[in-house]
Amino acid sequence: MSDQSTPAGRPAVHFTADRGWINDPLSPLWDGSRYHLWFQYVPDRTEWAPSCHWGHAVSDDLLHWREGDLALAPGDGDDGVWSGSVVPTGEGLRAFYTSVDAEAPSLGRVRWADAATADGPWVKAETTIAPPDGLGVTAFRDPFVARTGDAHRMLVGAQLAGETAAALSFTSTDLTHWEFDGVAASRSVRRTGPVWTGSLWECPQLLEIGSQEVFVASVWHDGRLHHVVASVIDRDGATLTARSWQQVTVGSGYYAPAAFVDAAGRPCLVFWIRGLVDHDAGRAGALSVPHRVVLDDAGRIVLRLHPAVTAAARRDRHGSNAAVLEPEDLGREPVELVADGRVRVRISHQDGVVVVEAEDQPVRIAAASANGVQVLVDGPVVEVLTSGGSFAHVMSDPVTWDDRARGATLAWLR
Numbered sequence: 433m434s435d436q437s438t439p440a441g442r443p444a445v446h447f448t449a450d451r452g453w454i455n456d457p458l459s460p461l462w463d464g465s466r467y468h469l470w471f472q473y474v475p476d477r478t479e480w481a482p483s484c485h486w487g488h489a490v491s492d493d494l495l496h497w498r499e500g501d502l503a504l505a506p507g508d509g510d511d512g513v514w515s516g517s518v519v520p521t522g523e524g525l526r527a528f529y530t531s532v533d534a535e536a537p538s539l540g541r542v543r544w545a546d547a548a549t550a551d552g553p554w555v556k557a558e559t560t561i562a563p564p565d566g567l568g569v570t571a572f573r574d575p576f577v578a579r580t581g582d583a584h585r586m587l588v589g590a591q592l593a594g595e596t597a598a599a600l601s602f603t604s605t606d607l608t609h610w611e612f613d614g615v616a617a618s619r620s621v622r623r624t625g626p627v628w629t630g631s632l633w634e635c636p637q638l639l640e641i642g643s644q645e646v647f648v649a650s651v652w653h654d655g656r657l658h659h660v661v662a663s664v665i666d667r668d669g670a671t672l673t674a675r676s677w678q679q680v681t682v683g684s685g686y687y688a689p690a691a692f693v694d695a696a697g698r699p700c701l702v703f704w705i706r707g708l709v710d711h712d713a714g715r716a717g718a719l720s721v722p723h724r725v726v727l728d729d730a731g732r733i734v735l736r737l738h739p740a741v742t743a744a745a746r747r748d749r750h751g752s753n754a755a756v757l758e759p760e761d762l763g764r765e766p767v768e769l770v771a772d773g774r775v776r777v778r779i780s781h782q783d784g785v786v787v788v789e790a791e792d793q794p795v796r797i798a799a800a801s802a803n804g805v806q807v808l809v810d811g812p813v814v815e816v817l818t819s820g821g822s823f824a825h826v827m828s829d830p831v832t833w834d835d836r837a838r839g840a841t842l843a844w845l846r
Contacts (some may be wrong), residue, residue, distance in 0.1 A: 441830035460692035613670035685824030707826035745843030763802030
């Protein structure tokens with residue numbers, strides 16, 4: 433899809449389905465020649481439903497995605513095929529997913545399906561992993577599988593006794609026979625400092641950043657989706673101990689990131705961006721552009737736009753409605769993004785806080801530095817990355833951005 437043909441209400445470089453609802457991105461994967469991405473998908477609806485499928489998309493550059501055929505669908509014992517992850521097996525790929533019963537969707541089971549290539553077809557196994565007994569598990573979903581040494585470890589998001597968020601650990605040497613290791617990490621909903629982490633961790637993920645290992649989770653509580661949290665961890669066998677929790681995202685725009693390693697071996701995340709709905713086109717939901725994940729000098733997790741995004745930006749617009757801004761010093765001069773002759777987004781730095789005013793709704797992000805802020809606009813989608821956290825917003829109406837911003841230079845993506 434070229435930028436010239438993209439309507440103002442649809443992003444050009446944030447993946448959207450041609451039709452239907454999308455939410456969680458799943459297991460981006462570089463296969464040696466192109467990227468694959470799976471995603472939670474409800475065909476022909478603009479609202480979520482428990483009868484989720486897995487969609488599939490491919491990209492040559494991590495920026496422009498082509499939607500492919502369905503990967504997994506309900507049936508064969510699944511009322512819904514919910515989130516999970518994909519790992520190479522040596523003979524192909526295995527997708528681990530949450531199999532749900534429509535009458536009790538919170539207590540899922542882990543099931544898997546195999547394919548010779550990322551394009552499928554996928555063949556489901558009969559075996560499932562049920563929530564372990566004796567822990568008071570009230571929610572169980574979102575398996576994340578990765579190799580650790582000579583074995584594979586699986587983390588599954590869980591809620592214990594209705595008030596403790598947890599990641600449960602399983603181990604396998606053959607990706608088929610799994611043993612429960614115990615609770616890898618947990619935290620009560622009652623604990624609020626330095627960051628509140630809810631009563632259920634959805635989409636638990638692990639990333640390696642240099643010699644450090646980072647745990648990432650999405651915070652759920654009482655039927656509501658909140659923010660994304662993370663911590664550098666210390667590992668002792670299956671036990672993961674957080675050093676210091678931090679809130680990686682601000683507001684409710686970002687959720688359910690998927691961890692991956694790009695073709696250059698760099699740790700990355702891609703997020704679901706909530707709030708984009710086009711009823712006329714019959715589509716809802718978008719995925720963020722890829723983010724690099726780095727650690728600052730204090731050991732805090734910081735998100736940066738992936739080089740695939742910044743390297744593609746050009747001064748010449750050529751009909752594009754997607755642009756990157758990297759203001760030199762917000763402390764000296766705020767940035768104002770203009771559409772239809774009026775300011776739609778304003779970003780400033782005051783007393784150690786980045787203030788983002790999108791459609792007159794201010795959001796404050798604690799960020800000691802006024803430098804290093806990155807902004808991406810893509811039709812109605814706005815992403816703002818700072819040293820203290822990242823923020824995503826979907827404009828309430830279609831937006832065609834003016835050629836120039838105030839306080840920074842626009843570099844266009846097409």
